[in-house]
Amino acid sequence: MFQKILIANRGEIALRVLRACKELGIQTVVVHSTADADAMHVRLADESVCIGPPPSRDSYLNIHQIVAACEITGADAVHPGYGFLSENAKFADILAAHNITFIGPSGDHIRIMGDKIEAKRTAKRLGIPVVPGSDGAVTEEKDAKRIAAEIGYPVIIKASAGGGGRGMKVARSEADLVVALQTARSEAGAAFGDDAVYIEKYLEKPRHIEVQVFGDGAGRGVHFGERDCSLQRRHQKVWEEAPSPALNAEERAHIGGVCARAIADLGYSGAGTIEFLYENGEFYFIEMNTRLQVEHPVTEAIAGIDLVHEQIRVASGGGLSVRQEEIRFQGHAIECRINAEDPRTFTPSPGTITHFHTPGGLGIRVDSGVYSGYKIPPYYDSLIGKLIVHGRNRVECMMRLRRALDEFVVDGIKTTLPLFRDLVGNPDIANGEYDIHWLEKYLAKED
Structure with a gap:
């Protein structure tokens, strides 16, 4: 069992993980931004480390600062909670390189499931039922029209690297499809730095x-x-x-x-x-x-x-x-x-x-x-x-x-x-x- 776990998150989930650690007799370290100095999980943890100013990119998403906090406090594992770095394969890999356990899956599995197209391929291979649609990214308008005709309208276009509804558009006709494809790719590129999209059958009342x-x-x-x-x-x-x-x-x-x-x-x-x-x-x-x-x-x-x-x-x-x-x-x-x-x-x-x-x-x-x-x-x-x-x-x-x-x-x-x-x-x-x-x-x- 671990001796000391660093909780790389904030708010209710940081407190939730902290409680579990205490019940297991594990020492806790929490990291926090300057905006969270008086947060409840900071008050209750065995140790706390300030890792930066309020913006997430400078604190809760700052991998180097979190790894440094682990080394300073002697934490042998990190629980990422949800959000922030919880599904960041690079973070998991860096922790492993520093002999710190990431309490989560391997970086490879995070990568597979983080790519919506590869995740769908993997799910299909594992026997999990999938929505009818494209086998991979769709870049050409003619391919999009062919796939949509095969599976039937309405269809939905989704960003491969997406989430939270961004880069997601519904098309109910071929005319809609052309506009939806362009818009989804543009939104995906702006939001995720990756404009790859794929097409699926749109379910009306799921x-x-x-x-x-x-x-x-x-x-x-x-x-x-x-x-x-x-x-x-x-x-x-x-x-x-x-x-x-x-x-x-x-x-x-x-x-x-x-x-x-x-x-x-x-x-x-x-x-x-x-x-x-x-x-x-x-x-x-x-x-x-x-x-x-x-x-x-x-x-x-x-x-x-x-x-x-x-x-x-x-x-x-x-x-x-x-x-x-x-x-x-x-x-x-x-x-x-x-x-x-x-x-x-x-x-x-x-x-x-x-x-x-x-x-x-x-x-x-x-x-x-x-x-x-x-x-x-x-x-x-x-x-x-x-x-x-x-x-x-x-x-x-x-x-x-x-x-x-x-x-x-x-x-x-x-x-x-x-x-x-x-x-x-x-x-x-x-x-x-x-x-x-x-x-x-x-x-x-x-x-």
Whole structure:
């Protein structure tokens, strides 16, 4: 087991990892920018190192400063959390060159899954169902027209190196396709420095289903069930739940087994999430995230497994703590992402929190690094906390969530709490009848 872990992140995920380390008896080091000097994870860590000014590129994305912090403090491993350097293959390689363990997969696996085209090829080879589309990057207009005609309109053009909806365009006709191809390539080049795009069949009313997987790096893999992340705005998840209200037991077992076998065959090490679009009983691979997800607590709630403990165990060479047949799922869990944003316009709302009170009681968990008097800096992601609710079934979970949202108090800034109070009372949400377009249509009606 590791002696000292450096946590290369900030906010609620840094505090989440820090808690896991303390439970395992591992010393902790956190890095922080000057803007985060009074953050809760900095206060609670055994050691802290300031690595630069507020801009992420000068602090949380500064690989050299983070490696130097490891050497200064004697940290023998780094947990990257999510975001920032968590899926940076170069970072993983540099740590390995300095004999520091990256708590995550190999740099090679990060590269494979970071390239959307190569990820799709790999998924197909591993037996994971994929969306019909191009086998690789599409550069010529004539090729795009041919592929679109073969798979049928509508189609979607996606950036190979993309994410967050950038470099992504839908075409419903050949005329649309020409413009969409040019626009997607231009956006992809500007956002990611790589204008490669590919084409897939566009599904009209899919759900976003993702499977939590773990590998030991030596040919063993397990899954911890699926999450439904269909409530999204601009391709960003807002509300996640497990298990999905759209799947039956047979579908759940099938896709989980497919993903676990794929991870084993890949020789993958650590946590990963294989994401799908699901429509009419069929699963279609979107991408694989080679890190811990923001929404991992809902999986922990129904599986009873601490996923950060499992990450640390696997990275230290201890292997997986459970076999697939030992994993039992109980109840239902929902996570709401509480952002410092206007609940209607979603404009960021940095500032000082004058009062902060979290709900409590059976089945309630709040992951947050903020507190009364904390000043939210304007430089980073607006997520300030996650409300996770667990119940014996979905009905109990929803009732408990309604109560928890009523108890949650954040004064001094605007937050998305009012949005969730609206959603929890909506009949479609109560019945689990929504797709990836539902929330944006709902918000458009409200405007």
